[in-house]
Amino acid sequence: MAMRQRDKGATGKETGEIFRVAGPVVTATGLRPRMYDVQFVGEEQLLGEVIQIVGEKTIIQVYEDTSGVKPGEAVLDTGAPLVVELGPGLLGSIYDGVQRPLPVLQKAMGDFILRGLKSPGLTRDKTWKFAPKVKQGQSVVPGDVVGTVQEAKNVEHRIMVPPNFRGGKVVQLKEGSFKVDEVVVQLDNGEQVKMHQTWPVRKARPVKERLMPTIPLVTGQRVLDFLFPIAKGGTAAIPGGFGTGKTVTEQQLSKWCDAQVVIYIGCGERGNEMTEVLSTFPKLIDPYTGAPLMERMSLIANTSNMPVAAREASVYTGMTLAEYYRDMGYNVALMADSTSRWAEAMREISSRLEEMPGEEGFPAYLSARLSEFYERAGRAKTLSGLEGSVSVVGAVSPSGGDFSEPVTQGTLRIVKVFWALDTALRARRHFPAINWLQSYSLYTQILEDWFRKNVNEEWPRLRSWTQRTLQEEAELEEIVRLVGADALPPDQQLTLEVARMIREIFLQQNAYHAVDTFCPPERQFKIISAIKKYSDLGQKAVKLDVPTKDVASLKSRELLTRVKYETEFDKELAKTLAQMDEEFKKLGAA
């Protein structure tokens, strides 16, 4: 095999020439790059990445608008793949799909995104206080934490030996305040650990060992935690037609899930949604740590009108950030809204390459890419022996709201949790519009122990009772549709009543209500227990020939619909339960 030849230009880099420009896809000649290496395209040196090599021709996807770019202009091969910078300063930031900080772009080019600007992901202006955690002469291996930086109020940033180092003895160690590109630890083999490291986005960061996900990612959303829980390190898909609540759910999870770090990828979606996050999150307080929510987040915003190639890269950029914090031993939650837009970016690029299309024009490798992506999630023992996780929640936007389309199907083959958003529920404003009959979680069994130990022994039993009741309702409704509810026996009429309570009181949760927006598991359990209690007493009452109507119109029932909104929840619930006892006693059924 011939050695890779380099042009002897001043930079030591190879240069070629544009042969063809067709939208975001540029063909160049005279280059001999490796697949996925970054190229600077044209006079303005637009950022691009090699996606195909055909004989003398190199095909490059360009992350910026290519209007006006001509054949004959130069292409420069950087000889390196697309990387992101990982270090202090990621949290609280907002980036485009290739980790250019949006505030930096704004400063340089104003309110509209122009092109040709390169910017490091981490600012060089700021210094961070570095506290070493190793000693002179100590041996370190890749992944080891050499020191810490207080990045945010509640996130200690752990500076690690990069995974691609060999490791060795510490020969020089610094303490004090440093910029991200400064060296803080020197090893005896010459390797230098800086305040930041870089990593190619398309390559999964290594871990020592994968662990079973046995701990739930608590979301504070009743229908999710109670019926369809996701594990820390788990994967979930949330497909739904437009306006069914994907973004609201992703934002709810970002706000209230008990991860230490949240990476939110706005992939090909609306600019205003990013603005909403930027304007609301800093004002919200993390219920677990008391710090502003924005301080545990990093935002990747490559909106629908920004270049599609950068959109394609954005999910990998986000994933790499997530893995980096996992490597520090944190539980990280990654939100991707929407993976369908990512798939469409792949489709667009693929069609420009004139590749043979698979279903609905998507490339044949669509499902392979989806699997690779979700496989980067997981709970793991890190190289340094810590425990961390990346949980991934991907929104899917099926065309026509039809779940049989390729992106939904390709995703469902790999993820373990399916939160099915339902247009009919959304039309009734039942929010979150998650269909309780269609959705599932394959973690339910494995997480049962945790809920039993940490919330209540009865959690699994109440959970199955709830599902049974909802199932029964669906069956009874078929009958009601034919003959009317009056034809049902009283106990079944009451079941319908109880199912309605489960839906309206328990499953419905208003994201915009100051109190209801977040419901910790203990409270979830109390609400569902109260409904169960009403159901038990009610069934007793109807057996004693109390008319169902009388049971349904009890004052305590109405009170129960309102407790979830109360700031003094426990007090109000106790009052409601007492009243329930009393009212049923009057009916002779206590």
Place this chain on the structure above:
Amino acid sequence: MPTEYRTITEIAGPLIFVEKTAWVGYGELVEVGLPDGSRKRGQVLDSSKDIVVVQVFEGTAGIDRQSTVKFLGETIKLNVSRDMLGRILSGAGEPIDGGPPIVPEKRVEIIGAAINPYSREHPAEFIQTGISTIDGLNTLVRGQKLPLFSGAGLPHNEVALQIARQAKVLGSQEPFGVVFAAMGITHEEARVFMDDFERTGALRRAVLFLNLADDPAVERLITPRMALTAAEYLAYEIGMHILVIMTDMTNYAEALRQIGAAREEVPGRRGYPGYTYTDLASMYERAGRIHGRKGSITQIPIMAIPDDDWTHPIADLTGYITEGQIAVARDLHRKAIYPPIDPLPSLSRLMDAGIGKDRTREDHKQVADQLYAAYAEGKDVRGLVAIVGKEALSDRDRKMLEFADRFEQEFIRQGSEEDRTIEQTLEIGWKLLATLDEAWLTKVDRKTLEKYHPAHRSGMSGMAPKVPA
């Protein structure tokens, strides 16, 4: 002077293929000279050393292989100026009202750059349209993109015009204007818009871009971009609040499909190109507000959805990009209810930011939720009646049924010149809610109920309907 080439090798549909050119920029503007001396404009879709593919906006009729091709060395630009207000332009931005040419204050690329998400300001200013179903239940705010989802033969144009006539921000004297982009609509429809603009004097603060049904289809791809470019200039540089009405997006999407087919691209759903989402987004996302800039762009795209099928790609992809939709419904129209806006499938996602205390009224959200829930329930009962008959209905069912009827007649229905204030809208809402038992109004909290419910307010609490025993 750019070189003229006579090297067309192929002409197919709206495309021409040119070889042996100097290197040409992607997206560059092209001028084609026909044998009869006329000129057509086009744009480079694909540029390589071998061949350049040009899409001709005015269609390729009359072009032969001897026609000349000139590459103008720049991408498509529009002359913008304050003086555009009051003017009627073609779909390609040329004056067609017999007036003088537009003296440009600036020449701007029509492919707008994306607004940096970090520069955006979250839209939150309530626009009162005077239409109850919109103001009350699906509130529009400045900087929102809210399409009318309609169908053939429905009065979406009337609704759009009523919005354009009545739209105002309470307590604001800031200048506002309308930019109107017609794509493939008939002369008659365009006439309706122009007459209305003239009648109400709105024309003075409007810019019209007209690509009509008999104008070249490919031109439709640039018409809305021209319009948005003008809108951006007026909004962000002059500081006006601009309402952009774009109609009919269905015709736009069809033009897009035509180009895709001519280029032999792999089609996505129903033959529309795979990039239709991105293409539509590149226009819809030009709505918004920007920190520190005075003006705003609010978009009302209109589409007659083929066969009223919301899963059709045009409606579907639009719904995925816009911030909700207003449903112009056939069943209400059949009942002769104007405006036939069905609140149930309609949605304004930015509503919450624009309503409430200090914006509209503190009870707004709760009233809206309650009206919505009651109307939905009433409509369900309607369905039930068809099966089990009216006799089998409970008291609640009967009342809900009645509510739904009155809601349609009193809340939804209004005159095309009737400009309701938000207070009037909410009052009608409360009046209708008062026909229901208080215990059913679960979306309204006690305090709000006591303050706004007619039975409580008028000191006639004794007359409040009783909960059934």
